[in-house]
Amino acid sequence: MVSIKDVARHAGVAISTVSKVLNNYPNISEATRKKVYQAVEELNFVPNSVAAALSSKQAGRVALMIDLNVKTQAIDEMAMRYISGAITRAMELNLDVITLFVFMFQEKTTDELIRYLKSQSITGIIIYGLAEDHELLQELVKREEFKCVVVDGNNVSENTSSVTIDHKKAQYEVAETLLKDTDIGKILYISGDEYSYVTKTRMEGMKVLAEEKKYELTSIYANFSESKAKKIVLEQGKNFDAIVCASDLMAIGAKNALLELGVERPICGFDGISLMQYYGKGIYSISQNFSDISAKAMDELHLLMNGNGGRMVEVEYKLIQN
Amino acid sequence: MVSIKDVARHAGVAISTVSKVLNNYPNISEATRKKVYQAVEELNFVPNSVAAALSSKQAGRVALMIDLNVKTQAIDEMAMRYISGAITRAMELNLDVITLFVFMFQEKTTDELIRYLKSQSITGIIIYGLAEDHELLQELVKREEFKCVVVDGNNVSENTSSVTIDHKKAQYEVAETLLKDTDIGKILYISGDEYSYVTKTRMEGMKVLAEEKKYELTSIYANFSESKAKKIVLEQGKNFDAIVCASDLMAIGAKNALLELGVERPICGFDGISLMQYYGKGIYSISQNFSDISAKAMDELHLLMNGNGGRMVEVEYKLIQN
DNA sequence: TTGTAGGCGTTATCAT
DNA sequence: ATGATAACGCCTACAA
Numbered sequence: 001m002v003s004i005k006d007v008a009r010h011a012g013v014a015i016s017t018v019s020k021v022l023n024n025y026p027n028i029s030e031a032t033r034k035k036v037y038q039a040v041e042e043l044n045f046v047p048n049s050v051a052a053a054l055s056s057k058q059a060g061r062v063a064l065m066i067d068l069n070v071k072t073q074a075i076d077e078m079a080m081r082y083i084s085g086a087i088t089r090a091m092e093l094n095l096d097v098i099t100l101f102v103f104m105f106q107e108k109t110t111d112e113l114i115r116y117l118k119s120q121s122i123t124g125i126i127i128y129g130l131a132e133d134h135e136l137l138q139e140l141v142k143r144e145e146f147k148c149v150v151v152d153g154n155n156v157s158e159n160t161s162s163v164t165i166d167h168k169k170a171q172y173e174v175a176e177t178l179l180k181d182t183d184i185g186k187i188l189y190i191s192g193d194e195y196s197y198v199t200k201t202r203m204e205g206m207k208v209l210a211e212e213k214k215y216e217l218t219s220i221y222a223n224f225s226e227s228k229a230k231k232i233v234l235e236q237g238k239n240f241d242a243i244v245c246a247s248d249l250m251a252i253g254a255k256n257a258l259l260e261l262g263v264e265r266p267i268c269g270f271d272g273i274s275l276m277q278y279y280g281k282g283i284y285s286i287s288q289n290f291s292d293i294s295a296k297a298m299d300e301l302h303l304l305m306n307g308n309g310g311r312m313v314e315v316e317y318k319l320i321q322n
Numbered sequence: 323m324v325s326i327k328d329v330a331r332h333a334g335v336a337i338s339t340v341s342k343v344l345n346n347y348p349n350i351s352e353a354t355r356k357k358v359y360q361a362v363e364e365l366n367f368v369p370n371s372v373a374a375a376l377s378s379k380q381a382g383r384v385a386l387m388i389d390l391n392v393k394t395q396a397i398d399e400m401a402m403r404y405i406s407g408a409i410t411r412a413m414e415l416n417l418d419v420i421t422l423f424v425f426m427f428q429e430k431t432t433d434e435l436i437r438y439l440k441s442q443s444i445t446g447i448i449i450y451g452l453a454e455d456h457e458l459l460q461e462l463v464k465r466e467e468f469k470c471v472v473v474d475g476n477n478v479s480e481n482t483s484s485v486t487i488d489h490k491k492a493q494y495e496v497a498e499t500l501l502k503d504t505d506i507g508k509i510l511y512i513s514g515d516e517y518s519y520v521t522k523t524r525m526e527g528m529k530v531l532a533e534e535k536k537y538e539l540t541s542i543y544a545n546f547s548e549s550k551a552k553k554i555v556l557e558q559g560k561n562f563d564a565i566v567c568a569s570d571l572m573a574i575g576a577k578n579a580l581l582e583l584g585v586e587r588p589i590c591g592f593d594g595i596s597l598m599q600y601y602g603k604g605i606y607s608i609s610q611n612f613s614d615i616s617a618k619a620m621d622e623l624h625l626l627m628n629g630n631g632g633r634m635v636e637v638e639y640k641l642i643q644n
Numbered sequence: 645t646t647g648t649a650g651g652c653g654t655t656a657t658c659a660t
Numbered sequence: 661a662t663g664a665t666a667a668c669g670c671c672t673a674c675a676a
Contacts, residue, residue, distance in 0.1 A: 001440055001653090003652090003653055003654090004653065004654065005653075013662075013663085014662065014663040014664075015653090015654085015663085015664090016654095016655080016656080016657095016662080016663060016664075016665090017661085017662060017663070019654065019655060019656085020655095020656095020661095020662085022654095023655080027661055027662090028661070028662085029661060029662090032661080032662080044433070044437060046437045046438060046440070046441035047441060047653085047654080048376075048440075048441050048442075048443065048652090048653050048654070049441055049442055049443075049654095050372055050375050050376050050383070050442065050443040050652090050653080050654090051376050051652070051653030051654045051655090051668090052653080052654050052655070053372050053654090053668095054370075054372050054373050054376050054652090054653080054654070054655090054668050054669065054670090055653075055654040055655040055656080055667075055668050056654070056655050056656080056668080061372075076398040076399045076401075076402040077398045079398075079402055080398040080401055080402060083405070083421065084423050084425075087421060087422070087423065087426070088423070088426055091426060096420070096442070097420065097421070098418070098419065098420060099405065099409060099419070099421045100409070101406050101409065101410070103406075104409070104410055104413060111366070115366055115368045116368060118323055118368070118370075119368035119369060119370050119371060120370075120371055120372065120418070121370065121372040121668095226600065227600075256600075278548060278549075278578075279601075323669090325668090325669055325670085326669065326670060327669075327670095335646075335647085336646065336647045336648075337647090337648095337669090337670080337671095338646080338647065338648080338649095338670095338671080338672075339645090339646060339647070340670095341670065341671060341672085342646090342671095342672095344670095345671080347672095349645060349646090350645070350646090351645060351646090354645080354646080369669085369670075370668090370669055370670070372668090372669080372670095373652090373668070373669035373670045373671090374669080374670055374671075375652095375670090376652050376653065376654090376668090376669080376670075376671095377651075377652050377669075377670045377671045377672085378652080378670075378671050378672080443652095645676105646675105646676085647674100647675085647676075648673105648674085648675075648676090649672100649673095649674090649675095650671105650672090650673090650674105651670100651671090651672090651673105652669105652670090652671085653668105654667100654668085655666105655667085655668085656665100656666090656667085656668105657664105657665085657666080657667095658663100658664085658665085658666100659662100659663085659664080659665100660661100660662080660663075660664095
């Protein structure tokens with residue numbers, strides 16, 4: 001394997017000089033810079049990131065912490081988009097990435113998790129699907145031992161940023177679009193799970209809309225599950241004039257239930273998953289670009305690791321009709 | 323960060339002794355072994371895998387190469403199961419894992435890819451979705467610069483193993499089960515894509531069955547796509563007595579097409595994806611445990627990296643009815 | 645059986 | 661502006 005030593009010899013300079021050139025240090029003459037880059041070219045040198053990570057605490061190794069309930073189709077699609085978006089961007093930023101699933105640490109303490117991450121020379125973490133009642137993860141963030149970016153959260157501190165779309169506004173908009181020009185009174189809102197940030201903020205948007213338009217709103221948690229949504233609608237769907245779902249998957253469940261019941265109701269969803277192309281034709285939804293969101297999260301983490309403070313980053317979404 | 327040095331001091335032995343204990347070297351007295359482990363406990367020491375990877379070529383860093391390019395739901399589910407299965411097992415085996423997507427190297431040469439992998443101190447690779455006409459990946463395997471395990475392939479060499487179910491037998495069995503006790507003559511076989519190992523072997527199984535039972539077999543490639551399968555069945559489904567699909571997703575497409583046509587035909591699928599619970603009720607299929615397959619692949623890679631030769635590893639599957 | 649010392653490929657601190 | 665040199669944390673001959 002060709003190392004920085006070979007490059008140095010080939011360029012006729014010291015090892016440390018090569019390192020400085022490669023890491024864009026100041027005070028390097030244009031001449032040696034050229035020499036070094038040429039040597040790098042000729043030898044096809046690629047820096048060993050493992051060695052860099054060992055030597056410098058600066059060098060960024062990033063962990064992706066996935067806690068998306070790995071039980072439903074749609075979640076898999078989201079997770080894959082998140083993962084590939086993050087990894088792709090990380091490669092461009094020259095950051096190493098390891099992917100972790102929270103279930104792997106089920107019975108571990110926060111201390112153990114932190115030690116594990118440190119043993120991997122991790123300095124930054126992106127967390128997907130952080131629930132408010134998840135002690136392990138919440139404490140991990142609170143400890144501030146790592147730079148953290150939470151996707152779909154509102155955690156912000158010196159070492160923590162959050163990246164999210166405006167779920168409240170988005171939920172308001174999609175429901176408003178669905179319901180405008182109708183004279184609807186009773187709305188069934190099928191919500192996610194009790195402790196997730198997205199569920200809460202989406203519900204806020206729904207409440208605001210209902211208040212504004214004087215809708216009678218009934219909310220039920222369905223855990224983002226298609227079958228639960230279906231069951232709920234089968235049992236109670238007929239009593240409502242419209243059904244607003246906090247996810248596309250639940251919208252599909254609701255739609256199927258209505259089909260079985262033989263009645264029609266306006267429905268909308270949320271997320272923009274590809275399954276809707278087949279089973280959600282015509283349904284309004286909010287399309288999130290998961291890959292892009294994840295790339296933005298990686299950008300934000302990169303900033304944090306370079307000394308920037310934490311902040312809230314808002315990402316675009318799109319109102320769509322499938 | 324507590325290092326091996328701290329452990330050594332705390333246990334009153336030399337650093338190398340600690341290392342030997344931790345790596346199960348022979349010729350260590352039970353007494354010092356105890357001392358070391360106790361120090362490890364008390365200090366909550368976790369070895370730094372980055373340092374280990376740097377110092378020893380033995381130490382295993384593994385890359386997951388994902389080339390499941392098809393943009394469908396089911397693929398995401400498979401990919402997620404593969405990834406989480408591999409990563410979980412790797413953690414148990416104390417192997418570091420990085421996840422890579424082949425599209426990230428679209429315009430790279432094999433040399434560049436190899437250099438990148440070496441720069442990451444990678445010594446082993448698991449490849450998912452290796453197509454026979456994928457030059458980059460095929461050459462990567464052929465070069466034998468890394469230990470490789472191919473999931474759903476038949477590449478075997480000194481440094482290469484393959485892990486797969488017996489697709490031929492499985493396809494035979496599921497179709498045979500579907501068709502037995504019927505007097506069916508003309509079968510439509512909706513196949514995957516031309517260059518994948520699974521497509522070829524599954525088709526072989528189908529051919530054997532057709533020959534044995536004197537079925538008239540027509541095969542059409544549908545790229546594992548639900549919509550293509552649907553289109554094919556809409557156009558030609560009526561001309562056949564039964565429809566055998568090389569994937570569950572295509573089976574769903576076929577089923578929907580039959581529904582629209584208003585006719586009934588026996589259908590079977592392949593894979594065992596969770597979507598079938600909702601949209602494939604009653605359909606026969608072959609259930610693969612992707613997570614388990616991937617874990618086995620990691621085991622096999624571990625063996626390769628420890629000096630074992632390459633081989634073919636066959637994994638169990640299950641014939642199911644959704 | 646245990647310890648010493650050199651090396652893995654970088655980065656970073658000092659001199660020069 | 662450039663170059664020695666000491667870390668980083670661990671592994672591994674080799675020596676004792």
